[in-house]
Amino acid sequence: MGMTMTQKILASHAGLESVTAGQLIEADLDLVLGNDITSPVAIKEMDKMKLDSVFDKDKIALVPDHFVPNKDIKSAEHCKCVREFALKNNITNYFEVGEMGIEHALLPEKGLTVAGDVIIGADSHTCTYGALGAFSTGVGSTDMAAGMATGKAWFKVPSAIKFNITGKFNEYVTGKDLILHIIGMIGVDGALYRSMEFVGDGIKNLSMDDRFTIANMAIEAGAKNGIFPVDDLTISYLKEHSKREYKVFSADPDAVYDEEYTIDLGTLKPTVAFPHLPENTKTIDEIKEKIMIDQVVIGSCTNGRIDDLRIAAKLLKGRHIKKGMRLIVLPATQEIYLTAIEEGLVRTFIEAGGVVSTPTCGPCLGGYMGVLAAGEKCVSTTNRNFVGRMGDVTSEIYLASPAVAAESAVKGYIAAPGY
C-alpha cells in the first residue's frame, strides 16, 4: 500500500521501509523546540530525572517569545531558567531577546527547519514547518524533555486528509482565508489525529508566507500536522535561508487518504471566524450587521510575516484608523521588523494611528501587549478565538487575514477591501 508524504518522512526517520496508519513508531528527531512557557516545565522534568545532558546541542532550539521582553517577575524567572539551561548545555540555537522572533517565524528564517525533517516542539503551532515539506508537530513539555535527552520521540502514524488546491486567489484573499475556510468546512476536530496534506496545481500560486499561515493553523482543525509538497519556491526559500541538507519526499501515487477535498482558490472570499471557535466562519458578504470593534491585532506566528505587514500597510497607507480604535502591529521576527522599517511599513502603521511592538506572542494568548477588557471586541490575525483567550471571558475575538484586519481598523467595524 502506498504511503502519504507524512508517512514516508516518518518511516525514513524510524529506519523502516514502510509504515501504515495506526502503527506506533519511534523516530529520530532533527530538531526539538521549546519556548519560555513550555521549556521550564521540560527542564524541571530533566532535573527530576537527573538527566544532565542533551542529545545534540545543535538540534535544540530555545526561543523565549511568549512573555518577552519579560512582562513580570515570574516571567523573568522562567526566561532566566531557560537562559541558564541554554548556557549550561551550550545550546547553539538559543535566541536572546535582541535576536529573537516568534518561534515559528524565526526557525525557518534562520534555516533550522528544512524539507524532510522530523521536528517536535513544545508549542502547538510547531506544525508550521510543514510549509517547507517537513513533518513537524506540537507536543507537551514532557515530550520535549524526552526529546532533548534522547533525540527520539514516539508517534502513532497518522492517516491523512488530502486537500487538492486549484486556481488562484482574487486580490486581498490570502492563505488565512483558505485555512479559515477549511476549518469552517471540516470543524475544529475535523482532522483530529490526522495529517492534512495539501497538493494540486494551485499550490504554485501560494507564497511561502501563505503556506506558513496554512500549515500553522492545521492544529486548529485538530490535525497532527499539515504538509506541503516541495516545489521550486520551497527550494529557493531553503537555499536562501539554510545551509542544511534537505530531502524531498512525496506521497506515493497510490497513497490512501481518509477523505479528499478540492478547493478552487478563485472561489474564496475574505473569511472571518466568529467567537468562540475557529470553525465559526463566515465569508465577508455573509456578515450582514455592522460589528463594531475596539482593537485590531496584526501579527503572531500565523500572520506576522513580511507579506502580512506589506498587505496591511498597503491598505493603511495615507489613511487613519477610526478614532478610539487600537491597532497593534507585531512583526514576527527582528529581521521582519527591520525589513518593515526599511520599506517604510512601520512609518505607515504609526502614521495611521497604530503602535508597533517588538516580536512577542503576548496579545494572542492574553498575556500582555493588548489584553481585552470585559465586552471588548477585537479583529485579530492570530489563530484562536476561544473564550477568554485574549483577556476577559466576555471579550470577543474575530479571526481574519491582515487585509481584513487593516480595513476593519480604518472602518471601525469588520470590513474587507472591495466589499
Next chain:
Amino acid sequence: MQAKGKVFKYGDNVDTDVIIPARYLNSSDPKELATHCMEDIDKDFVGKVHEGDIIVATKNFGCGSSREHAPIAIKACGVSCVIAETFARIFFRNSINIGLPIMECPEAAKAISNGDEVSIDFDSGTITDITTGQAFKGQPFPEFMQKIINADGLMNYIKNK
C-alpha cells in the same frame, strides 16, 4: 487501579485556554496552577472539586495550546480521571506523559450527567454510573502506552529503558 468520584460535566471543544488561562502561565507550580483550574469555563470548579472527582466531556477535550500546564492543573486538583468522546491529540499525549488517567468512551461521555457518582476500573476499562446504574466499556490503552503509564510517565519510561 480504580477511581471513584462525583462528575463535573462539560461539552464539546473544552480548550486548554479555559482549563488554565495563559495569564497564569507565568507559573509552572502544579499547586498554584490548580487554584485556577477550569476558571474560564467554570469559576466554581476549584471550590467544589474533591479528591477523586471525575471530569466528563464530549468531543475534542483539551484542544488548542500544547500547554502541559492543563493536565498538570487538572491532576493537581485531585481529579482521578477525564472521560471524553474524543481528546485533542496533544492533550492525550501530555496526559499519558504526566500520568493523568484519561479514557475515550463516547457512550459514557454522552450518557453521564453532571453530579453523577461514577466509578472506573482501569484494568477492565469499565465505567459505571452509580447514580443511574449504567455501565460502559471504555477504550483500553494500547500496550505501548500502558508501559509508559505503568512506568509512571514518559521520563521514567525512557530512564528505565
